[in-house]
Amino acid sequence: MAARNVSVLITGANRGLGLEMVKQMVQCQHPMKKVFACCRDPDGPRAEALQALAKKHPDIIKVIQMDTADLSSIKQSAQQVGSLVGTRGLNLLINNAGMLIKSIMQETSAEDMQTTFNTNVTGPMNIMKEFLPHLRAAAKASAMPGMSCSKAAIINISSLLGSMAAVKETYGFFPAISYRVSKASLNMLTLCAAEELKNDGILCASLHPGWVRTDMGGEEGEIDAPESVQGMMKVMASLTEQQNGAFLDFKGESISW
Ligand code: NDP
Numbered sequence: 001m002a003a004r005n006v007s008v009l010i011t012g013a014n015r016g017l018g019l020e021m022v023k024q025m026v027q028c029q030h031p032m033k034k035v036f037a038c039c040r041d042p043d044g045p046r047a048e049a050l051q052a053l054a055k056k057h058p059d060i061i062k063v064i065q066m067d068t069a070d071l072s073s074i075k076q077s078a079q080q081v082g083s084l085v086g087t088r089g090l091n092l093l094i095n096n097a098g099m100l101i102k103s104i105m106q107e108t109s110a111e112d113m114q115t116t117f118n119t120n121v122t123g124p125m126n127i128m129k130e131f132l133p134h135l136r137a138a139a140k141a142s143a144m145p146g147m148s149c150s151k152a153a154i155i156n157i158s159s160l161l162g163s164m165a166a167v168k169e170t171y172g173f174f175p176a177i178s179y180r181v182s183k184a185s186l187n188m189l190t191l192c193a194a195e196e197l198k199n200d201g202i203l204c205a206s207l208h209p210g211w212v213r214t215d216m217g218g219e220e221g222e223i224d225a226p227e228s229v230q231g232m233m234k235v236m237a238s239l240t241e242q243q244n245g246a247f248l249d250f251k252g253e254s255i256s257w
């Protein structure tokens with residue numbers, strides 16, 4: 001993204017792909033103006049790497065507490081970000097935080113379904129709703145025509161495992177029922193939001209990061225986090241109204257629902 005004036009919010013920014021996004025957004029040639037790096041426990045040991053990065057880039061990175069499964073913490077963070085961005089608004093919201101329980105249908109409990117759905121679907125929906133005024137403000141403040149991630153956009157980090165078309169080829173080696181159902185739902189949410197927000201000039205898309213070697217992806221993953229994020233940043237920078245409601249991978253290839 002040619003990013004000088006762009007503000008971005010990333011959930012689950014303390015490790016894995018979220019942390020790598022923050023890194024690349026501040027260390028690239030044209031860093032973001034502001035990166036709101038959200039995590040559920042900013043003072044805990046799992047946020048140490050993020051805090052160290054924030055210390056190095058105090059003008060850009062603002063660490064924000066947000067548990068994506070807790071509406072009151074989402075509301076609080078939306079207020080906090082709103083007071084910082086003012087009428088310039090928030091340009092880019094990346095719903096990255098997610099959880100995965102690996103189990104087949106016969107071993108998946110109602111509780112597994114509910115916890116996963118709360119984090120991977122209801123959370124992103126609440127975040128979209130609460131940050132909508134700031135995204136609208138950014139769309140309104142921008143003089144750019146059309147849609148883009150530099151203007152106003154929501155990117156939901158989804159997964160190929162949420163693709164119904166890919167179940168036959170992927171189920172055997174990666175069952176994860178609650179995760180698959182949640183990511184398919186997240187994709188539906190992306191599509192509905194794309195319709196609902198198109199008149200506001202806010203672009204919505206789902207991205208699959210690839211199979212990445214993180215805590216979630218495991219050591220057998222096909223790529224590492226820097227490669228995945230480099231790809232996703234390139235894809236995000238290329239999005240226009242043509243891709244509103246799209247489901248793309250980190251190389252920009254379209255994925256079947
Ligand atoms: P990790 O497990 O490495 O990191 C998950 C992140 O989400 C952590 O920062 C974690 O925070 C955060 N998180 C989980 N639940 C919550 C919550 N309730 N509130 C706030 N933060 C939360 O996963 P990845 O970095 O690999 O995955 C990032 C995204 O990419 C996810 O949405 C995942 O589904 C998706 N994805 C990943 C793939 C892969 O191969 N890695 C493949 C396809 C999609 P904490 O440290 O507090 O737990």
